[in-house]
Structure formats: C-alpha cells, structure tokens
Amino acid sequence: MTDKFIYPTEYFLQEGRENLDQCLQATFEAAVDHSIDKVIIFTAAGVGVMKAIRDYRSQDQFAEIELIAVTYPSQTQFTTDDPSEYTMSSETCKFLADQKVPIVRAHLPFDPVRSEYKGHGVLGQDFGLIGNTLRIFCGSMSLCVQAVLMASDAGCVKLGEHVIAMTSDTSILVRAAGTSRFLTDLIVREILCKPVLLTIGKSERAESILNDSTEEAQSTPELLPPT
Numbered sequence: 001m002t003d004k005f006i007y008p009t010e011y012f013l014q015e016g017r018e019n020l021d022q023c024l025q026a027t028f029e030a031a032v033d034h035s036i037d038k039v040i041i042f043t044a045a046g047v048g049v050m051k052a053i054r055d056y057r058s059q060d061q062f063a064e065i066e067l068i069a070v071t072y073p074s075q076t077q078f079t080t081d082d083p084s085e086y087t088m089s090s091e092t093c094k095f096l097a098d099q100k101v102p103i104v105r106a107h108l109p110f111d112p113v114r115s116e117y118k119g120h121g122v123l124g125q126d127f128g129l130i131g132n133t134l135r136i137f138c139g140s141m142s143l144c145v146q147a148v149l150m151a152s153d154a155g156c157v158k159l160g161e162h163v164i165a166m167t168s169d170t171s172i173l174v175r176a177a178g179t180s181r182f183l184t185d186l187i188v189r190e191i192l193c194k195p196v197l198l199t200i201g202k203s204e205r206a207e208s209i210l211n212d213s214t215e216e217a218q219s220t221p222e223l224l225p226p227t
C-alpha cells in the first residue's frame with residue numbers, strides 16, 4: 001500500500017449551473033476510478049439528475065452506478081418569481097421513478113426549526129452555523145454534505161458507505177453517515193470539483209479579484225537579492 005496518491009481537483013471560475021456538465025463528468029469519472037457505486041445529486045428541479053441519466057448512465061461504463069436525488073422539502077418558499085425553477089414537476093418525478101431513482105425530500109439538517117414567537121430560542125442554531133462554516137469552501141459544499149446526511153437518514157445509503165455527492169458546481173467523495181452521527185462518522189475524503197470564486201454566495205467577481213491582485217503586485221516593493 002502506497003502512502004499517497006494523486007487525483008485531480010477541478011476548479012471553476014464561478015458558481016452556478018453553467019458548471020453542471022463539467023461537474024457531472026468529474027463525478028462519473030471519479031466514481032469509476034474509485035469504484036463508487038452511488039452518486040447523490042442535490043437538485044431543485046431535477047435537471048442534474050435527468051442529465052446524469054441521459055448523458056452518463058446510458059453509457060456502458062456508468063450503467064451500474066446508482067443515482068439518488070435529494071431535494072428541498074415541500075412547502076419551501078423561494079425568493080423568485082418562478083418557483084417552478086426550484087421544484088420538480090410531476091413529469092420529472094415520474095421519469096425518475098421509472099428509472100428507479102429515489103427522491104429524498106426532507107428538512108435540511110442544517111436549517112433551523114423556527115420558533116413560533118420572535119425572540120424565543122431557535123432549535124438547531126448550532127447546526128445552522130455548521131452550514132455557514134462549510135460555505136467558506138463554496139455555497140454548494142453545505143448542500144453536498146446535507147445531501148449525504150439526508151440520503152443516509154432515508155436508508156438509501158449505509159453507514160460508512162463511500163459515495164459521491166454533487167450539486168451543479170461541486171462534487172465530493174464522502175464516507176457517509178446519518179444526521180445523528182454527522183460529527184462522529186461522516187468524512188469528506190476528496191473534493192473532486194468546486195468553484196474557486198464564490199460569485200453567488202459572496203458576490204465575488206473575477207475582474208475585481210484580478211484587479212486587486214494586479215494592484216497588490218504593483219505596490220509590493222521588490223525583495224533584495226540574497227547576499
């Protein structure tokens with residue numbers, strides 16, 4: 001047994017759905033390379049899962065990989081004029097059922113349970129802080145981890161099983177655990193791909209980052225040569 005191995009991490013210059021195709025490719029290639037049998041996809045409207053079925057599981061080398069769709073709970077309120085953009089249609093649900101892809105729809109483990117009266121204690125606030133902490137990696141890191149917890153809670157994944165969890169722009173290889181054993185048993189083994197600039201979660205812009213780097217380089221005095 002070697003004491004190390006090298007496997008690539010792919011970085012995107014922005015967050016968002018425009019990375020979905022590359023994220024799917026990185027995920028399925030890693031699943032084959034690491035002998036992973038299950039891929040968990042956190043999805044809103046089901047687009048990523050349907051593309052995974054049509055573009056990847058239709059290929060012989062990926063045909064045996066099981067897919068699990070994890071989504072937001074029903075009655076989730078989205079700040080958008082078109083809530084259907086974040087909701088699976090009945091046609092999508094039927095398509096996934098026909099493809100034997102389970103849909104896990106439940107309360108997100110890191111979301112707080114709100115109190116009835118303002119100012120009263122908020123249950124689950126500590127887990128909410130964990131979700132915020134994971135977002136220092138990127139906005140989707142928290143969703144990937146929660147997808148594994150939810151799939152494990154639903155019985156789709158066994159304790160200690162290695163799976164890959166992905167969103168539209170982030171993919172991680174994880175040793176799975178349920179919510180009650182999150183802090184003791186879940187392990188993130190590898191980050192397969194992620195955004196390097198947090199253009200949605202922290203409103204970063206590539207232009208501003210490059211400009212800041214250029215200005216810093218120009219204002220930094222040259223180091224003296226070694227004597």
